[in-house]
Amino acid sequence: MDIATVRRAAERLDGVVRRTPLLSSPFLDEIAGRRVHVKAECLQHTGSFKFRGAWSALTALDEETRARGILAYSSGNHAQGVAEAARRLGVPSVIVMPTDAPALKIANTRALGAEVVLYDRTSEDREAIGARLAAERGLALVKPYDDPQVIAGQASCGLEIADQTAALGIAEADVLVCCGGGGLSAGIALALEADAPGLRLRTVEPEGFDDVARSLASGTRERNAKTTGSLCDAILTPSPGELTFPILSRLAGPGLVVSDEDALRAVALAWQRLKIVAEPGGAVALAAALFHGDRIEGDDVIVTVSGGNIDQAVFARALATL
């Protein structure tokens, strides 16, 4: 992974992905005790940053391979990103999704034209199912984060952050990123290293799923004891990626951790103050900025809201925290 791969991906993404806005509110600044700048990736196509990596990966394949079809496994946001990229490129996609993924994410993935194969997250191995389907049908697997072209695609979000903060005159700040397997975090870290070296990446995870924070502290890839049991479905991964962890280990500051309750409160404040829809897993970085400011440095903080694909019942729980 080098910055040249990132810049080539950015060229393929240009004019296709949305340049999402950097939002703010004096009300959030007051809660956080510093200026909070929110990169609203929930406004990306399919409602999360995942379309960036999917488009990068699919357009990096040779045409013949791509035409045979794409395979992905995902709890929902990567699923929709891959399904939409495949739809726009006119190629078939098969997505392996857990039965407990949010209903909206499963329905959307199907509606975008993908064939959805459901599996039981507690008793079946999605990678084994994926490998079998790929072999049987000649499909090209696009992994959710441990793929250089996926990381390079997510990095485009970091290039935009570098541009947008420079326009605001921000030279030094922490950049808080919602972190599952680390594709978005690693991509943004590479982009910042090249274009905004005064900005430091910080990962944010839900309590009980802080594998990246523990791995950054210990220097080796730690695993989570469980893979279910948080509202933050989008970022529940067993351990940091093989490709993403060395990047994070080199470039990221100490990892941050927030509770599901913090995430719900951040979802509600994003609704009230920024007029955007965040899902819990997409709101953990905002939660860290708002409610754990003592663990951040500087007058400004940048946070990603990485996705907004939330079911109605969970959204109602979030608004009830106001």
Place this chain on the structure above:
Amino acid sequence: MDIATVRRAAERLDGVVRRTPLLSSPFLDEIAGRRVHVKAECLQHTGSFKFRGAWSALTALDEETRARGILAYSSGNHAQGVAEAARRLGVPSVIVMPTDAPALKIANTRALGAEVVLYDRTSEDREAIGARLAAERGLALVKPYDDPQVIAGQASCGLEIADQTAALGIAEADVLVCCGGGGLSAGIALALEADAPGLRLRTVEPEGFDDVARSLASGTRERNAKTTGSLCDAILTPSPGELTFPILSRLAGPGLVVSDEDALRAVALAWQRLKIVAEPGGAVALAAALFHGDRIEGDDVIVTVSGGNIDQAVFARALATL
């Protein structure tokens, strides 16, 4: 009102107002039967387009006048726009608001530093209250729509629409705008006339408050029979403005009208498909595109979502329509 005034206002707004994104979703395109492009002005500072006109008007005043303080009357969005512009410029503001304005709008206006004076919409005259306060305290009145500098500020939204549609290769389309007194509609119409003459402005209003549609049909300024009784509080005005109506009469196509129920369904779909928060009065244009497509022409339609300042109870009613 000429385009030179619009361009001078755009220069004053540059780097201060947000260039809001033009969003879309294949799910909304399918409902509408054509491509729907949503200008998300709910993402503007203070959650509505009104900050544009407020900033334009306040920065057009001479410094001495501005320093004595600003007066505005508003049901809530103009209030917040003026309060925030005054806060940023470091001058006092007094806002006259109806007692039945949404609680969030009143609270926000106060929190942004304005002095709020409440009045009873059914028995008191806000213009008389405003005139008295302005005389007593030497305040400069910034009207919500019948002010050339306010119209010129709102027009900056139209200049952005012209740019953004050109980038998408759209040369002909209807541009649907949520319409109260007509400040945003007239401003956008002037901008399109200059920069995107193939785009045609169409006003959208709630049932029972269709003074602009009836005025466009009759050629004279018609009045509404009532001033309360719709969820679309942001756009309940008695009649088209003196300055805005001649512009609309010259440039706008036939006016469109939607029900409160249509507006609520559009609020819910904006949440689900675009990940943005719309208020009912800010969602009438989207409602017209989605549910009254037979009254629109072309393969593309542009709609404004003009504001997102909605109380929780109304938002819950909207989501219940899904």
